[in-house]
Amino acid sequence: MTEVNEDQAPQAVKAAPDVAALEQEGEIAADYLEGLLDIADLDGDIDMDVEGDRALVSIVDIKGSDLIGENGEVLEALQELTRLAVHRRTGERSRLMLDVGGYRQGRRVELSKLGAKAAEDVKRSGEAKSLQPMTPFERKIVHDAVAAAGLRSESEGEEPERYVVVLPA
Structure with a gap:
């Protein structure tokens, strides 16, 4: 019989994503983004989804590219702000993905x-x-x-x- 050294044990199987927690992230992000849209007086709808191990939030039906910026720079910054808002509420690091007007797609x-x-x-x-x-x-x-x-x-x-x-x- 062969002994198994703990260092040689197979890596732990990656846990399945917590869909409820990801949906909660999406809801927190949507609330945050709706507030920003209101402040900026911009019209847009927000869609939420879960893909793999991250929440996906999209601002759709929005006119113009002010929230995207050159080469998506404003979108990247907005995504980071949204992740921080989620982190502040949950205490957990967020990998949330934000899209605006289908730019990322x-x-x-x-x-x-x-x-x-x-x-x-x-x-x-x-x-x-x-x-x-x-x-x-x-x-x-x-x-x-x-x-x-x-x-x-x-x-x-x-x-x-x-x-x-x-x-x-």
Whole structure:
């Protein structure tokens, strides 16, 4: 009989997300965002959902791009403020994802295509390819697209200049 050393024991299975807690995060975020919309005198509806292990909150039916900003910078800041509001109420760190006017969904499609194209280029050339700096959200989508194409990728650099490098097989 073989002894199992505790250091060799399999990693604990990742716990299933607490959907009720994620829904609560979404509700807190929605209340916070509704208050901000009122203060800014902006009209918009708020949708909430849970995807995987994070709450998703979207401001929909909003006119203009003031809440998105150039390259999503205002959206990123608004997401961080919303996460802080959730943390203040729950005491727990939030991984909530905020979208405004479908911006993130559109970026997801664009970045998936970018990652797949970069993977094709690397397969063809056999040389690593560095991409432009991206936010953590954007890098994650590119990493997923590269992995789906059967290659590896890494993030390099320091924020806010962190970027993805697609590596040959």
